[in-house]
Each structure stands twice: as structure tokens, then as C-alpha cells.
Amino acid sequence: MNGKDKISVIIPCYNVQKYIMRCFDSIYSQTYGFENLEVILIDDLSTDNTWSILESLQRQYPENVISLKIQKKGKCGGARNLGMDICTGKYITFVDADDYVHPDMLRVLHDRMTEDDYDVAQCGVSCFKADKPNVLEVNDFEIQRLDLDNVDNRKNLIIGLTGFTNVTAWAKLYSTKFIIEHNLRFIEDVYYEDTYFSMLCVLLAKKYCKVQSTLYYYFENTEGIIRSEISNAKIRDAKIIMDHIRQAIQSRKAELRNVIEQCHCEIQSFLLWHQYLESYNRIENFLKKELDICKEEFLKSEPDIFNNPYVRAFSDDAVLKRMSKLRVTAKKMDNVWFLDNAIHICLGIHDKDGNYSVWAGTTMQSIVENTKAPIVFHILHDDTLNEMNKNKLSLIADNSGNGIEFHHFNPDIFGSLADSMNRFTIGTMFRIMLPDIMPDLKKIIYLDSDLFVNTDIEELWNLNIDNYCLAAAQDCSTIRNWGTPYAVAAGQTSRDRYFNAGVLCMNLDNIRKNGSLFQQVMDYLSDNPRTWLPDQDALNAIFSGKTLLIDEKWNYFIDEARKNNEKAEKKIYHYAATLLMLHTNNEIDRAYYFTILRTPWGEQMEDGLLCNSMGRIVDRTGMLEKLLKKATQNNIRFVFYGGENSSIRKAMRLLNRNFDSCEWHEHLEENEIICDDNTVYIVSADADDSNGLEILANAGLENGKNYFITQRFLHYTEGGFAL
Secondary structure, eight states: OOOOOOOEEEEESSSSSTHEEEEEHHHHHHHOOOEEEEEEEESSSSSSSSSHHHHHHHHOOOEEEEEOSSSSSHHHHHHHHHHHHOOOOOOEOOOTTTTTTTTTTTHHHEEEEEEEEEEEEEEEEEOOOOSSSSOOOOOOEEEEHHHSHHHHHHHHHHHHSSSHHHHHHSSSEEHHHHHHHHHHHOOOSSOOOHHHHHHHHHHHHHHSEEEEEEEEEEOOTTTTTTOOOHHHHHHHHHHHHHHHHHHHHHHHHHHHTTHHTTTHHHHHHHHHHHIIHHHHHHHHHTOOHHHHHHHHHHHHHHGGGGGGHHHHHOTTTTTGGSGGGGGHHHTTTHHHHHHHHHEEEEEEEOOOTSHHHHHHHHHOOOOHHHHEEEEEEEEEEEESSOHHHHHHHHHHHHHTTEEEEEEOGGGGGTTTHHHSSSSSSSGOOOOOOOOOOOOOOEEEEOOOSEEESOOTHHHHHHEEEEEEEEEEBOOHHHHTTSSSOOHTTSSOOOGGGGOOOOEEEEEHHHHHHOOOHHHHHHHHHHHOOOOOOOOHHHHHHHTTTTTEEEEEEEEHHHHHHHHTTTOOSEEEOSSSTOOOOTTTTOOHHHHHHHHHHTSHHHHHHHHHHHHHHHHHHHHHHHHHHHHHHHHHHHHHHHEEEESHHHHHHHHHHHOOOOOTSEEEESOGGGGOOOOTTEEEEETOOOOHHHHHHHHHHHHHHOBTTTTTHHHSOOGGGOOOOOO
């Protein structure tokens, strides 16, 4: 010893001859100093060579290793209790024999414990399947200090115990004084002994510390105790453990004071999760009869469960009939396992009139209907997202068993840019903050809110972009020479590498290494005020040469599919804002429509969408009828007004006029307008910088009589209005 506090490391061992040396080596390599450790290795009547290895380790390190063989099999609970009976350390930690600990785990947790005399310090957990885990760098300063006199802190800890890596005894350092004072023990000869111990720790502790850094590595051992064969005992043991917790709460009323009353709903939710939900999720197809017994017993023990606000929050009155779908419960309750294995997807929402959220919700709905992997949706929003729409977005995630997190922004951070984005929503700009607001995420998929995801997005998530900052599809209008974005015209990137930013797979680690994305984009927009595709041009310029170009199926514009009347394929279809058209008779539009109806907005949207499409048909038919009557009259003079665009040319062709010989004006003044029964103006809606319609009206002309708007009578494929 060198003056440091002794830490007792208790390791139960059962048939772990393949793994124990890996585990022991990680303990031996602790930067806290092996000489300051008391390693207690307890053999739980192994049938392989485990005991011989443990004896050998004690002979090799007699000052620091104690090897014991338990006399009566008591599973991990019995072994851990024996370890606590003989340990002499000021602090105790538990390690499973097939797991691995970070070299700094005990040093970091000890430093945190001694800062403010904490009862328990907990670290982050990661899972591994290989021979050794990928050990991450430690950040000592990511710490959550919880004073449990604050009832909200204790409530959050209790709810967090529904997460697999929170309810375990390992990945924590305990004050031995705290354990002795409260006579904390493990239940023996049952599975899930950690659950009882961890719950009592959270109920009884006064100070609790969480270190966010990953310091404990859990081995996904298919031969392990919890993940091995399915048995009735495992279901029954969950009930036994919950009953022990109920009994402990009753017998410790004086010790727990008002904690029981303050945290009643949280405790009840914990009991529901561990007694029934987790068992249901794990083995529902194998032991239905046993599960039904569990359900009946739980309802007898907790008859008021349906009044619990946590239950109402994630389910309906048939809560116990649909628990197999409730992965979201684990997510809501801090399930680290879920988060570590989820696809992270981000959408930005600026919803000034309350009608934009439905399109983001439809994008989410299409994703969850086509993707089986767990998903966490990240919604970037400002004050325009109202509570009702927020709840509906949450409902889509909840009902599909996925997670959702909301990240609030103040658009003022973008300065005057927020007021100048007339054509695009400022919500698209929120994505440039992703590397900063999600420092722990390595990767995320950003999606515009006007997408119909008709494919499994896991394929996009699994793309290898280790050597890139972004993955994106080429912008179809740019590569087809239909337009020239500013970034291409300015020589900041090439036409064949210009991508559309509506679907992005983002390597956040590499983006951070490239510098502050927010600052780079803001600097670009300041230096290039003429861009009309603000952050898309900026991203193309910043990441030119650092973007993996991917198949167009990942960002396929719906206009392309409509023009060719394509059938629905495994693609992401990109809609222009909210322009769903049911009058196209295209099966992609129909599929998109029915997806909208399956969202929480479906009922209120159904009539509106049908009316919009029918209204467009009626309007176009009416305009064509009036225009054709004019065309059949004698002495009618048609004047074409607007830029030389495709809609003007299509109108000329419809009226059998030749562009070179007909009267056409790109610009007109009000005093140049002729107002008589023989002159009819054919005008594009964007004539004279979109002032043309006002000029004609001010001159006394009547829409549908003296002038006709090309977009109202042309088909959408010819440049007509979609709706």
C-alpha cells in the first residue's frame, strides 16, 4: 500500500476458464495501482478448470489476491455476499469474470467518490463480442453529481434502473461504510440478484455520482447466466426478486422516511418493468402460460398500476397486452443498451403555422414502417413547435418502440439569415449545430422533413464513411444541367460532385476534426451573400472532396418518378415541400398519402389532402375551358408575358403559337398594358420578379378573362402548379 484507500474487487466465477485471465489482466493493469487492490475471486462450484486458475493467481499474488471456493451453490448473489463478508477495503466494486474494465476505471471512480463523500459512483458501459473491447479515451470531467435530497434526482435514478447497464451491480464503486450501515446484501440462489441490490442502493443513498465515460466493458457471452437457456425459473425469479424488494421497502419504512411516498410511481414502474415487461420482451414466444401467471400476480400486487402516469405515458388501457413493442420504455428510462445500438436520425422543424410538423411526422412514420433496427429520432426545433405536435411526433416513436429526443434552438444564433430565408425553412440550418450539440455521437443521418422513406434506412446507416465527413446523393437537377447552383458557378465545387443536402449521413467525428461546422457555414454565407441555397451551397463548398457520393435511390426526387410514372421502389423519395398530389394516379403518391393517414395527424389531414387535389383538378379544368373559348374566338390577340421559361413555351405550344413570331414581353410597365376584350395576356406566375400578376391586376385586367396564369392551366409535368 502507498497511502491510498484500499479497494476490494469482488469477482464471482463460474465456468469462466476461457475468460478469467482477460478479466484479471484488466484489473492488474489499473492505474490506481494493483498494490492498492484486494481482489477476491470466488468459485461458485465450477465444473471446468476455473478453480485451478484462481488458486494459481493467489499463489502468484498472495498479498493482493484471495481465492475462495463457495461451499453451497448460491449463484452470483451468494458469491458476492461471501466477498463482502471478508473484504477489508474502504470501497467495493463488483466485476463479472467474463467482462473487462478500463485501466482508469478505479482511479476515476475513486477520485469522484472522495470529492464529496459519495455513497455510489457509477460509470458508463459498452458491450463487446470480440476477444478484447475497443477501449476508449477517458474524459474525467463528464460527471453528473446527484444530491438525492432532491426528489427529482432520486426519481430519475429509479426510472433509470429499467436500463440493463444501470440495474447491474457492476460498473459501480460503493462505499463500504454505506453498505455496512444499511446491511445491504444480495438475494442468493436466484437470477437477477443485481436488481434487488441496485434498487436498495438507489432508495437508501444520499449522494450518487455518474461518470459518463465508458469505463466498464460488458462481454456479450451467449453462454452466460442471464443470456443462456430460457427457463421458467428465470420468470419466477423475477417475481421473487420483486417480492423481496416490496418486503424490504415495508421493513425499512423508518430508514427510507418519505422516499416511498415521494417515489411511489417510479418504484411501481420499476416493479412493472422487471417483474413482467422484461420477461415478456425476452421470452414471450416460449412460455406464454408462465407469463400469464406473472401478469396475474403483478396485477394482484399492484392493482392501481393503470393510474400510474408512467404507464399512461407509454401505453393505453391494454398496457399488458402490447409490452413486446415497448422498446421505447427502455429508451425513456435511460436504457444505454438501446442507445448504443440505435440508428440516430435527425430532422429540423421550424413550424410557424403549425402545419409543417405533419410532414416531419410522415417521414418518421415511413422510416419506422420500413426499418426493424432500433432508432432514436433527434428533433431540432425552435419555439414554433407547439406541444400538441411535439406529442404527436413522440407518439410515432413510442408506438413503434423507438426513441425520440427534442433539442431546442433559438434561431437568433443565425442572425439576419433567419429573416432572409424566404424559400427555405430556417429549420434546415439547425443541422449545422449537430457536431456541437451531440458531442458523444459519432454518426447521424440528417433528413429533410419532406421525404417518403420507402426503404430500410439501416442500409444507409451501415455505409462505411470512416474516411469521409458526409455521404450524400448527387443533386439531380444539377447533374442534368437543369440549373447551376451558386457553389458550382463560383467554382467552389464541380457540377458532377454537387450533392443535395436533403439526405446526409454525417460522420460527426471527422466533421469536428475539420473545425466548427457552424462557424464555417456562417462565414461562408457572409462571404457569399448571393447564394440562394444557403447551407446546401455551404456544405458543398466546405466538404468538396470529403463527401462520399452514393446512389440516387437515397435521395430521389418525386418529379422524376412522376414524369415516368414509375412504380414504388426501395428508395427515399424527396417531395418539394408539402406537395403531395393524389391526382397523378402515381402509386408512390398513393403510398405516401396512406402513410400520412397512419400518422397521428391522419384523420385531420385526410379531407384536406383530397380537397386540395380535387380543387387543383377543378381549377385547371375551369381555366382550360375559359382559355380554349378565348382561343376559338376571332380577332383574339395573345400576349405572352414572363421570362423565357418552359411554362411560357408550353403555353405557346398549347395555343399553337410559334415563339419566334408571337408577341412576347419579358417585362411590362403598367401603362403598357392593353385592357380590351380582344387582348389576352398569358402570364407566368414569376413574371417581373413575381410582380407581374399585380401589374396586370392594377391595370384593370381580370384573371380568367383578360389574363391567364400558365401554372394554373398547364399540367404539373409541364410547369403547372402541383396544387
